[in-house]
Amino acid sequence: MAARHFLTLNDLTINELSDLLDHASFLRREWQAGKVRNSLGNRVLAMIFEKSSTRTRVSFEAGMSQLGGSAMFLSPRDTQLGRGEPIEDSARVISSMVDAVMIRTFAHEKVDRFAQVSRVPVINALTDDFHPCQLLADMQTYREHRGSIAGATVTWVGDGNNMCNSYINAARIFGFHLNVACPEGYAPDNDLLSAHESCVTVFDDPREAARGANLIVTDVWASMGQEQEAEERRKIFAPYQVNPALMDLAAPDALFMHCLPAHRGEEISDDMLDQPGSVVWDEAENRLHAQKALLEFLILGKLEQ
Template identity: 75%
Template structure:
């Protein structure tokens, strides 16, 4: 059987994604019931971090431990990756010693080049272009609170960044309408918009974009590597804050998500994480459960 990778949501079919999310919720219930699971006993996940992380590292490392396996933390400071070894050389060696490889980095080409030579499944744990693991957690969270997201309206508020790109993928895979509210000049990639067709709309007025929406989602205004743009972006995005007023024009029972870390007083108001529609903390926890399901699927080739 050929090696399967998870570099974007498009690497899995809708049927596989649905099964994976169902399994994630099953694993969540199992963990809370105190059941012990050793499905990945003696399996090893290599975790390559070129970008800092809290939720990604904790969720993958804890997930492997809870499934009976082990996780190795690798950073450029501690490996030859930081001394100029070609990514393909590292890929061949690391994948020959690990059962799966998780990479969190800047350039998306790093994960695609690694995957092109890898003997083990490769997971994109965030690049500048995509963040598919977060979308698994987001879709699981919506499903647990509101059921199937098919036919729903989702509004993305903020920069057309990697999270926005993955929401475009999700709109096509899960069959929902996506509205993107961003300042002119901060739209997501044109090729992704063209591919999505009428599944996705760019609406520059956040109030108009949020009206009647079932889910509002945002992210920080300046991502990692854009810190020098923080002040300028804060001025440009000032009217794109998610707050109770914006939630007030959304559909009744609308949910709010944020991938974290959050900057209170910037992309969200100070009270937004405690808003009745906020499911942010469950969304964060679901990184653990969704990724455990993903690890079983990629390493074992099945979900049971």
């Protein structure tokens, strides 16, 4: 049987995603109760990092440990992924020795090529185009605080980046409407927008996009690899800060999320993470539990309580 991969949210059906998110919440409760779980005993996850990350490494490594397995960290110095050795050759060798592979890299093409020949599940832990694992945590967090997100209005404020792209995918799959507020020239990919025009609206004015929203989400203005643009982006994106005044335009019980790390005083005000509607810390922790559910689903082919 061919391995299942998780390269974008589109790789799972809405029923599979719903079951996975329910299981993630169960795993969170189980972990908080101090219960020991050994569902992935003797299983190994290879973690290939070409882009560094605090939360991704900690959540996947801790997650495998909490499920009784182990994780192997591979930095750019430890692999020949696309440097001298074809990606396909690396994939064949690595996937013959482990039970799943997690890749965090720049070009989305790399995870696609790796998955095409891998014997085991491949997980996209972030590329320049998509960040589906973060969306699992975000959707889990919304469900835990507000129930189903179907029919809700979600507002994305800032750069039309990989996180925004994954929110566009999520809008169609989970049945919410996405308002995207971004400066001219920084909108998401046109082809992606065209394919989702029924559930996505693009705004120039973040205040208009935020009106009545049930959830407001943002991210840093300059992602990894865009450091040389940081100063210019700070000027362009200054009107797109999420702050209490913007949240006041949203629904009275609106939530706020940020995938972190956050640059206080830039994309968010200094006090935004501590506002009543902020669920950022639950969102961050849920990376751990959503990914544990994902690992069980992909490696075991099922979810068991």
